[in-house]
Amino acid sequence: MSRLLAVTKVEIKLFFRNFYSVFFGFVFPVGMLLLFGSIYGNEPSEFMNGYGSMDYSVPAYSCMVLAVTGLMSLPLTIADYRDRKILKRLMASPVHPSQLLMSQLIVNLLMTMVGIFLLIFLGVVLYNVKFMGSLLPMLLAFLLTTLSIFSIGLLIAGLMPNGKAVNLVSYLIYFPMLFLSGATFPMQMLPDSVQTVAKFLPLTYGVRLMQGVWLGNDLSGYGLEIIVLVGILVVCSSLALSLFKWE
């Protein structure tokens, strides 16, 4: 346990020393919040079913954060550690390299929470964003969405032969999800054809679930979203664990 703590402490520092993780995980979502917040404000509108634009956007931008940590930071770091034989070096020590993967999961989960708190804090302070749900369902929705997206990242890292392939696949999955799932632009703004594509993106279901629970809807109204996310989590993580390439 103390080993995991020591490794995790260092990995947190390394997260902050990685420009891309910090930029896309913290700076970019906050930038979007400020940009669209200053354009639309948070006045209740009919177009938004009586909610303010930012009430909708904060949970959506939260999905932006977890997409960065889960689909970029997590798989790219793991691939780098495998390519550069950092994992292999740990195999020649009393700990198993799975400890390093575990600490990567913890770090990215923590950093996701930091990024989301930052969004909520700024949303509340600047635009008077309201949280209309309750804490436990929100936490469940957050954990399910995050772990589900993380399991996709883990599977990419586990299956691809090297860092270049992981890079390519991560970008190919991350960018469409970022822009077409409703995380960046509200689904209502997107044309029908894109909305059809969005149905095949796992993050779409995360955005819907997070937004719904944030706005105070009951979890029971999101059966489809929960089934899709749990399904992805179970399939991807069991595949990743059984097929993971350590070298």
Place this chain on the structure above:
Amino acid sequence: MKVIKVSSLVKNYGNTKAVRDISFSVSKGEIFGIVGPNGAGKTTTIECMIGLKKPSSGSITVLEINPSKQRSDLFERIGVQLQEASYQNKIKVWELCQMYSSIYKNPIDYEVLLEKLDIADKRNSYYGNLSGGQKQKISILLALLHNPEIVFLDELTTGLDPKSRRTMWEYIKKLKADGRTVILTTHYMEEAEQLCDELCIVDQGKIVAIGSVAEVIDSCSLDIVTSFNSENEDLETLISSVDHVKGVERLNGTYNVYCSNERAISLIICLMEERKVSYTNLNITRPTLEDAYIKLTGNVIKEDGNV
């Protein structure tokens, strides 16, 4: 006392036979070298010895531990530097030392090791900004954190400049002076000659020679070459008549005499003194490990380790 026993080790990767029947044992406190070109099976052998690879057949014991079974017990007692292994680029040297210290039950103070390896001034530098030699110092340091009884060094000096390489040699000698057993692999014959108490030369997955440096060279019955300059043009017959002289040649005023036994050298010198033959630039070249390697395998290893 033998601390490592490898018997009839075989390792196949699919149809590729990386190691075919290698056996040797290593005594406590010696520097043992596994010497050969790239692809000879050196790294595979070492990775089987530390339990990173499972042998296809054969048996290995390290400190009476079966490396493929009792991993974590073994790694508390042996230190390892792996070929091409590295660490996070953006990690600071002291953070890396601290993290690796936390892995072991009884780590020693890494600050002392930083001093010993003359790298304390880099403790706040990022690992990625270190030079090749400095990185290798860190890899030695991390292999020593738990005060191991045996240290495995896989191609420690490959890619280093000659000066850094010599610095590494000094550290390896210190490891031995501290009472540790060292297993190293290298494709530099000079390095093996300088460091190893015992060594085996491997070629295509097999041991072609094993013993001390002197024993391996002796086993090849290579000639000692004595050369000198002389104005006298007809010494060839005279010198050829000396016992143990196998050949004489004269090139541009320089005589090269090939002797199978070093006693021939003093006989030749006595003979020339007797006959008042004047000579200059007397030079005796003993066969090196490299000569032995060439004789044994018919190959020459290039700087990059390929044949």
